[in-house]
Amino acid sequence: MAKKETYDASSITVLEGLEAVRMRPGMYIGSVSTKGLNHLIYEIVDNAVDEHLAGYCTQIAVVLNADGSATVSDNGRGIPVGMHEKGISAERLVFTTLHAGGKFDDTVYKTSGGLHGVGSSVVNALSTWLTVQVKRDGYIYEDKYERGNPAVELEEGLLPVIGRTKETGTTITFLPDDTIFDRTRFREDEVKSRLHETAYLNPNLTIRFEDRRGEAAEILEFHEPDGITGFIQDMNKSKEVVHEVIFCSGECDGISVELAFQYVNEFHETIMGFCNNIYNAEGGTHLTGFKTVFTTVINNYARELNILKEKDVNFTGADIRGGMTAVISIKHPDPRFEGQTKTKLDNQDAAKAVAKVAGEEIQRYFDRNLEVLKKIIGCAEKAAKIRKAEEKARTNMLTKQKFSFDSNGKLANCESRDASKCEIFIVEGDSAGGSAKTARNRMFQAILPIRGKILNVEKASIDKVLANAEIKTMINAFGCGFSEGYGNDFDISRLRYDKIIIMADADVDGAHISTLLLTLFYRFMPELIYEGHVYIAMPPLYKAMPARGTEEYLYDDKALERYRKRHKGPFTLQRYKGLGEMDADQLWETTLNPETRMLKLVEIEDARMASDVTGMLMGTEVPPRKAFIYHHATDAQLDI
Numbered sequence: 001m002a003k004k005e006t007y008d009a010s011s012i013t014v015l016e017g018l019e020a021v022r023m024r025p026g027m028y029i030g031s032v033s034t035k036g037l038n039h040l041i042y043e044i045v046d047n048a049v050d051e052h053l054a055g056y057c058t059q060i061a062v063v064l065n066a067d068g069s070a071t072v073s074d075n076g077r078g079i080p081v082g083m084h085e086k087g088i089s090a091e092r093l094v095f096t097t098l099h100a101g102g103k104f105d106d107t108v109y110k111t112s113g114g115l116h117g118v119g120s121s122v123v124n125a126l127s128t129w130l131t132v133q134v135k136r137d138g139y140i141y142e143d144k145y146e147r148g149n150p151a152v153e154l155e156e157g158l159l160p161v162i163g164r165t166k167e168t169g170t171t172i173t174f175l176p177d178d179t180i181f182d183r184t185r186f187r188e189d190e191v192k193s194r195l196h197e198t199a200y201l202n203p204n205l206t207i208r209f210e211d212r213r214g215e216a217a218e219i220l221e222f223h224e225p226d227g228i229t230g231f232i233q234d235m236n237k238s239k240e241v242v243h244e245v246i247f248c249s250g251e252c253d254g255i256s257v258e259l260a261f262q263y264v265n266e267f268h269e270t271i272m273g274f275c276n277n278i279y280n281a282e283g284g285t286h287l288t289g290f291k292t293v294f295t296t297v298i299n300n301y302a303r304e305l306n307i308l309k310e311k312d313v314n315f316t317g318a319d320i321r322g323g324m325t326a327v328i329s330i331k332h333p334d335p336r337f338e339g340q341t342k343t344k345l346d347n348q349d350a351a352k353a354v355a356k357v358a359g360e361e362i363q364r365y366f367d368r369n370l371e372v373l374k375k376i377i378g379c380a381e382k383a384a385k386i387r388k389a390e391e392k393a394r395t396n397m398l399t400k401q402k403f404s405f406d407s408n409g410k411l412a413n414c415e416s417r418d419a420s421k422c423e424i425f426i427v428e429g430d431s432a433g434g435s436a437k438t439a440r441n442r443m444f445q446a447i448l449p450i451r452g453k454i455l456n457v458e459k460a461s462i463d464k465v466l467a468n469a470e471i472k473t474m475i476n477a478f479g480c481g482f483s484e485g486y487g488n489d490f491d492i493s494r495l496r497y498d499k500i501i502i503m504a505d506a507d508v509d510g511a512h513i514s515t516l517l518l519t520l521f522y523r524f525m526p527e528l529i530y531e532g533h534v535y536i537a538m539p540p541l542y543k544a545m546p547a548r549g550t551e552e553y554l555y556d557d558k559a560l561e562r563y564r565k566r567h568k569g570p571f572t573l574q575r576y577k578g579l580g581e582m583d584a585d586q587l588w589e590t591t592l593n594p595e596t597r598m599l600k601l602v603e604i605e606d607a608r609m610a611s612d613v614t615g616m617l618m619g620t621e622v623p624p625r626k627a628f629i630y631h632h633a634t635d636a637q638l639d640i
Helices: 034-053 090-096 119-125 188-201 228-235 285-304 317-321 348-368 370-400 430-439 462-467 469-478 508-524 526-530 557-566 584-592 607-618 622-631
Strands: 059-064 070-074 127-136 139-146 161-164 169-176 206-211 218-222 246-252 255-263 270-275 324-331 423-428 445-450 499-503 534-537 542-546 552-554 571-575 599-601
Touching: 034 059, 034 070, 034 119, 034 169, 034 188, 059 188, 090 119, 090 127, 090 139, 119 127, 119 169, 188 206, 188 218, 188 228, 228 255, 228 324, 246 348, 255 348, 255 370, 270 285, 285 317, 285 324, 285 348, 285 370, 317 370, 324 348, 348 370, 423 430, 423 469, 423 508, 430 445, 430 584, 445 469, 462 469, 499 508, 508 526, 508 534, 542 557, 552 557
Parallel strands: 059 206, 270 324, 423 445, 423 499, 499 534
Antiparallel strands: 059 070, 070 169, 127 139, 127 169, 139 161, 206 218, 246 255, 255 324, 534 599, 542 552, 542 571
16 A cells, blocks of 8 residues: 655544643643753754654754744644644644644654654644744645633634745744743753753754853754764763773664664663653663663673683673673653653564564674674673672671661661551751651651761762661661662562651751762662652741641742731741751741642653763862853752
């Protein structure tokens, strides 16, 4: 049967209507934090990239405008504007109806990142206003929306024409709705990082970024003709590499696979997975397929070369991947993701395709490059020796002091042993710890006081980390072990608490303690963060006590400013400088009670950027840290 090659109004397929997006935005963009805010840009960019994958777009421009809006434009074919069978312009259908788009017609897009057809309509629904300009068929068409609703009356269902042009493409400008998002200022670092990644994944695409919000506009152009090979080189540019980047590609059962990897003289592994240009932060089947086959290939070669003797056990996967930086990028015609924000790939055929391509191509490369193979096996040997030595050291260190609940007076454990219902608060200082122990619900809330600032694990050797009393106490309390890059003793199924909540004072010292704890979790127990178990408590800064009316807790200076504007009459203001200043009832009501408290979930959107920033801020090099702090000084929330 002949395939349809045209992209017109008949290509737009409708599944369902739009209404619930504004009521439950988190279902569609993950959250209403800065992460969700930036995701609006990514949704529109992903649609433009799909045009590139289809062979019709070579340039994308992203502009952060001075008024807080964002503009995304491309030189693709332009969204169809003709009359759809539903009786309105196809463009309006795309922006007002969930699951309406060309992605459901596999004759238009063979692969697509914006698969679900909700991107444009969700961005529209979550914007104060949105404007669409389409260049197509010699004309420029324009449509406008306010909070998801059309703001332009159409004559006979067709868009108004505002000019003529020989160009094609789509330009979308939108202002995020400040009644939905916590903050409406786009975080430019994350946007630039995402756009740069997209350029690496699409060597023939040029992406222009412009930030017009400062005194002087920042303009960058991302064009990476070396593709993911250049991506790996960029990630390893400040590290001592063991060999040149190895690149492989191929196709299996309609799934195209590209992979590149390189080893460095470190033992952290960095493996990033992408499907249809979408970064899968939680990995998925494509990474599983790569890891499994790579482990098998290296162990087979190690035995063939007699590096592993008959009596020796195989290298573990973690041994083999110690020091590896890798990017796995696949194009799948029908991907299945866990969640709308596409954090984890779920297709079993992706594992099979990656394993087949990687297995064949990597073996072909190693057969021709024996010296590189020996260097990689040498890395695995070093990692295995270090792992075994540290397993022994770990056992000795952690068993010297057998852990029993409440025995050392530190952990006040909860009565329940149902991990799904339990939570542990990490509290700095005896004063706050004592108040928290009194205020808590003993049935499901545990309190772990720590003394001051813990060790900065970014600067410390593993033996010092394991010898630190506060860190050992936390490892034992959580119950799931830890991982340090050489091996992996971490088992998330043994975690004793569903929520690990950092409860520090709302001052500079409290922020430093929280940062040190987050560095520990990210470097040695990252699964706690990736699987959504780490939170930061948000105790109030003020308590407003009016002469008449109800007392109210205020959690930041903005809340105080809003209170002053709406409250008529005198009131007394109490400022909490530390958790220890609250009595047990106040601490329960504001910080511990699940019904009334505020918690921040700790999330990682960009693994590469998170690793780089953690190393920069918590490491030994001072100049990059000073430059970063200077650049982001305006983002800081000062404690005055």
